[in-house]
Amino acid sequence: QVLQIANYLKSHGAGLFAIIATRKGVDGGAELTIREQWIVNNKMIIVLDDTDLENMLLSASSGGDPNKVIGQAIEDFRLSI
Numbered sequence: 001q002v003l004q005i006a007n008y009l010k011s012h013g014a015g016l017f018a019i020i021a022t023r024k025g026v027d028g029g030a031e032l033t034i035r036e037q038w039i040v041n042n043k044m045i046i047v048l049d050d051t052d053l054e055n056m057l058l059s060a061s062s063g064g065d066p067n068k069v070i071g072q073a074i075e076d077f078r079l080s081i
Contacts, residue, residue: 002026002033002045009043018045019070025049035081046073 037043056066
């Protein structure tokens with residue numbers, strides 16, 4: 001399913017960035033596909049799980065910036081390559 005999302009990512013269309021929201025994360029095959037899409041096609045796909053979404057809601061409710069969770073996910077992804 002990651003490949004289906006990657007197929008929609010185009011520089012002249014939706015852009016080259018996607019967020020997948022999932023309950024428990026993704027399996028190893030999906031992680032490999034996500035890395036491959038970044039390295040080969042410059043398509044960044046970030047996965048947020050329940051914990052990330054909860055942290056975003058808690059941050060927003062306390063007056064913080066929920067975008068920091070996404071920023072951290074991007075940083076973690078880049079450092080994992």
